[in-house]
Amino acid sequence: MADDHTNWTCAETEERLSDFLDGLLAPDGLAAFERHRAGCANCAALSARVGATVSGLHGIALLEEPPELVRAILDRTIGTRKADRDARPVASAKPGVPAAQLAESEGGWFDWLSAIMQPQFAYGALAVMVSALVVSHALGIEWRRPTVAELQPDSIYRAANRQGHLIYARGTKIVSDSRVVYEIQSAFESASESVPESAPRPKPAARPTPGQTENAPHVNPNGGPRDPSRASRPANALARAAAETASLILGVHSRSLP
Amino acid sequence: MEPDNQLVQQCLRGENSAWEILVQTHTRRVYNMCYRFTGDRHAAEDLTQDVFVKIFRTLGSYSSAQGAFTAWMTSVTRNLLIDNYRRTKHDRITDSIDDDAASPVEEKPSAGRRPDQIAEHGELRRHLQLALGKMSPELREAVILRDLQGLDYREIQDTLSVPEGTVKSRINRGRIELARLLEQMGVRGQ
Numbered sequence: 101m102a103d104d105h106t107n108w109t110c111a112e113t114e115e116r117l118s119d120f121l122d123g124l125l126a127p128d129g130l131a132a133f134e135r136h137r138a139g140c141a142n143c144a145a146l147s148a149r150v151g152a153t154v155s156g157l158h159g160i161a162l163l164e165e166p167p168e169l170v171r172a173i174l175d176r177t178i179g180t181r182k183a184d185r186d187a188r189p190v191a192s193a194k195p196g197v198p199a200a201q202l203a204e205s206e207g208g209w210f211d212w213l214s215a216i217m218q219p220q221f222a223y224g225a226l227a228v229m230v231s232a233l234v235v236s237h238a239l240g241i242e243w244r245r246p247t248v249a250e251l252q253p254d255s256i257y258r259a260a261n262r263q264g265h266l267i268y269a270r271g272t273k274i275v276s277d278s279r280v281v282y283e284i285q286s287a288f289e290s291a292s293e294s295v296p297e298s299a300p301r302p303k304p305a306a307r308p309t310p311g312q313t314e315n316a317p318h319v320n321p322n323g324g325p326r327d328p329s330r331a332s333r334p335a336n337a338l339a340r341a342a343a344e345t346a347s348l349i350l351g352v353h354s355r356s357l358p
Numbered sequence: 359m360e361p362d363n364q365l366v367q368q369c370l371r372g373e374n375s376a377w378e379i380l381v382q383t384h385t386r387r388v389y390n391m392c393y394r395f396t397g398d399r400h401a402a403e404d405l406t407q408d409v410f411v412k413i414f415r416t417l418g419s420y421s422s423a424q425g426a427f428t429a430w431m432t433s434v435t436r437n438l439l440i441d442n443y444r445r446t447k448h449d450r451i452t453d454s455i456d457d458d459a460a461s462p463v464e465e466k467p468s469a470g471r472r473p474d475q476i477a478e479h480g481e482l483r484r485h486l487q488l489a490l491g492k493m494s495p496e497l498r499e500a501v502i503l504r505d506l507q508g509l510d511y512r513e514i515q516d517t518l519s520v521p522e523g524t525v526k527s528r529i530n531r532g533r534i535e536l537a538r539l540l541e542q543m544g545v546r547g548q
Contacts, residue, residue: 118530146534153537156482157505165389166403173381173407177414178374 108136113143120147121154238263287344362427369417381410384428387507388435394502395439397487405442409435425516432509433517436499443495482545489539497532504529 108116113136119125120133137144239259241250249255362383368376388409393402413434420430490498503509503517514525 114534115530118526118533121533146537149541150533150537153540154505154533157486157501160483160486160506162386162390163393165386165406166399169389169403169406170382170385172403173385173410174378176407176411177381178377 108132110136110140110143113137113140114146117147117150121151291340360422360426363422366417366420366422366427377414384431385410387428388431391432391435391502391507392439394487394490394506395498396442397491401442405438409438412438426513429509429513429516432503432507432513433519436503436517439499440495485540485543485545486536489536489543492539493532493535497528497535500525500528501532501536505533 113133116125116129116133120130125133137147239256241256241259250259362380365376365380369380385406389402389406392405392409393399396402396405409431413431416434420427424430490502493501499518500514503514504511509517511522511525511529514529515522518525520528
């Protein structure tokens with residue numbers, strides 16, 4: 101062992117440097133170390149340099165951790181907590197057990213409230229309320245003046261039955277009215293098509309040219325045909341369409357609901 | 359029973375207050391170890407959280423027969439730091455290229471002073487961090503555990519799971535290497 105040697109080498113001295121600095125050398129080893137250091141400038145410098153470094157390390161105080169670090173650790177381990185006023189864990193977890201497992205088994209009395217406070221639940225509740233309002237309106241329940249009789253099953257059935265028949269009757273009437281309007285429109289179209297628009301229009305009255313005799317064929321100065329029966333054809337068609345329309349309207353009124 | 363072991367037992371019984379005390383007691387120690395090893399405050403903060411999350415999940419596996427809670431906690435911290443060191447190896451190589459260009463400017467003000475003298479001004483902390491970053495992880499962790507965390511040889515042996523001779527050797531070589539690096543930075547011994 102190096103401790104038994106009276107004179108240590110540089111390697112032996114360097115090897116025991118930390119023991120010397122930590123005060124772990126036995127008395128004879130300490131004496132050997134000191135003897136070598138006194139005679140070796142390199143080992144003396146090394147010893148001083150390392151000694152100063154270790155002293156510097158020991159003089160360094162521990163850094164202060166960021167103030168929010170402890171809070172962040174607790175949040176990640178035993179769960180997000182309420183404000184400091186009660187400092188009670190909301191989703192408590194037990195060390196050594198997965199947090200999710202504990203969240204299921206150790207919920208607090210009011211933990212179910214957190215599920216209700218979710219936006220999805222609010223949207224769902226609103227949709228259910230609107231649906232209930234529409235259905236109740238269809239069932240004839242007047243929420244402004246609700247009566248107990250309205251909420252009885254037979255009243256609800258009767259109101260639903262009445263509403264169903266009303267809806268069916270209204271639908272039938274709309275279809276029937278639409279058919280009448282279509283028929284009127286078709287009658288007007290057929291009447292306008294019967295007018296002979298393709299007939300050649302008479303030429304406007306030509307001004308008498310110089311040298312024209314009075315025996316020249318007569319031309320209506322308004323540009324109209326000379327045959328009065330031709331002029332009355334569109335008017336007759338329109339009159340027929342009006343008569344048909346009137347009869348159809350009368351038919352609609354006669355079919356209207358009481 | 360040691361106070362830490364008592365708190366651990368309370369934690370395992372589901373007492374959150376005991377866990378809070380454990381966290382408040384040991385956060386600074388873990389945070390400093392992480393910071394000295396990484397040299398980055400944000401990384402140290404994240405790693406400290408990770409350490410406590412791991413301790414929280416594996417607390418049931420701790421037994422006082424294995425040794426002191428502090429040694430077990432230090433061992434968990436050390437394993438996580440080594441994992442992080444391996445994971446971020448590529449980033450560190452890239453960063454060191456940038457640091458080499460910037461470091462000479464920072465080293466000038468403290469030239470010619472002893473480490474224990476500049477420690478008073480807080481400059482050694484910065485130089486020390488640079489020097490630690492240049493050491494191998496084995497020597498670095500040995501120096502951190504011994505001289506910054508104040509663990510004795512037995513605790514370091516338990517933490518690193520290596521023989522006592524290896525612990526002593528690493529601490530000795532780590533100190534000499536650190537002194538050499540500080541001297542290169544202009545921090546003289548005497």
